[in-house]
Amino acid sequence: MNNEEIPVDIDHVNHSVGGAGGHFFRRLLHISMAVIPVLYYTKGEEISSIISISPTQLVILICFSILSLEAIRLKFGIIIIGQREYEATQISALAWGAFAVCLALLITPQEGSGMKSGLYGAPMIWGLTFVDPVMGEIKRNKQGIQAAIIGGLIVSFIIWIGSSFWLGTPLWIALILAPFTVLGELPRVKWIDDNATMILVPLTILFLLHPFI
Numbered sequence: 197m198n199n200e201e202i203p204v205d206i207d208h209v210n211h212s213v214g215g216a217g218g219h220f221f222r223r224l225l226h227i228s229m230a231v232i233p234v235l236y237y238t239k240g241e242e243i244s245s246i247i248s249i250s251p252t253q254l255v256i257l258i259c260f261s262i263l264s265l266e267a268i269r270l271k272f273g274i275i276i277i278g279q280r281e282y283e284a285t286q287i288s289a290l291a292w293g294a295f296a297v298c299l300a301l302l303i304t305p306q307e308g309s310g311m312k313s314g315l316y317g318a319p320m321i322w323g324l325t326f327v328d329p330v331m332g333e334i335k336r337n338k339q340g341i342q343a344a345i346i347g348g349l350i351v352s353f354i355i356w357i358g359s360s361f362w363l364g365t366p367l368w369i370a371l372i373l374a375p376f377t378v379l380g381e382l383p384r385v386k387w388i389d390d391n392a393t394m395i396l397v398p399l400t401i402l403f404l405l406h407p408f409i
Contacts, residue, residue, distance in 0.1 A: 222278035293391030323377035
């Protein structure tokens with residue numbers, strides 16, 4: 197594979213509202229989403245009980261709230277710091293990512309209690325929050341798609357294999373889903389953002405494999 201086979205839109209990668217500060221804010225927000233599975237799997241009952249609903253209901257409520265706010269944002273063409281100009285007229289990467297994270301929390305199989313109940317959902321979300329920024333920064337520095345894929349694979353395997361030891365994710369599942377997390381970052385299509393596909397692709401593979409677990 198050479199760099200010409202998969203074109204990289206450098207303008208798409210580089211340009212964020214707010215310049216370098218906006219780009220940093222975008223990355224910081226992205227990485228901060230890593231705390232979501234920790235809160236959900238360890239404090240979900242406690243947090244959701246504040247408004248007398250279940251953790252699942254809380255995630256659904258948050259998901260609908262995000263989609264509603266996104267609809268309003270699109271209606272008025274609003275873009276905030278860290279977003280890209282094209283997001284004024286299409287669903288933002290943040291909204292796609294939040295939607296995919298909600299799906300991962302809602303429908304990934306859970307076993308055990310506490311953090312270990314996130315043996316699939318947690319690494320899937322961490323794949324988005326850490327692999328995507330690593331690959332994005334490599335491409336932003338014009339090191340090529342091959343370097344981005346290698347960097348993404350290294351981080352993804354660390355996440356999934358680490359989850360196998362820490363959370364009990366079956367190792368063979370971890371080894372299969374790690375590259376599919378990276379694969380989810382590669383498509384460049386207008387109708388869906390890679391923030392969604394980085395979760396939806398391994399999520400689909402997980403459901404195909406789950407009967408064999």
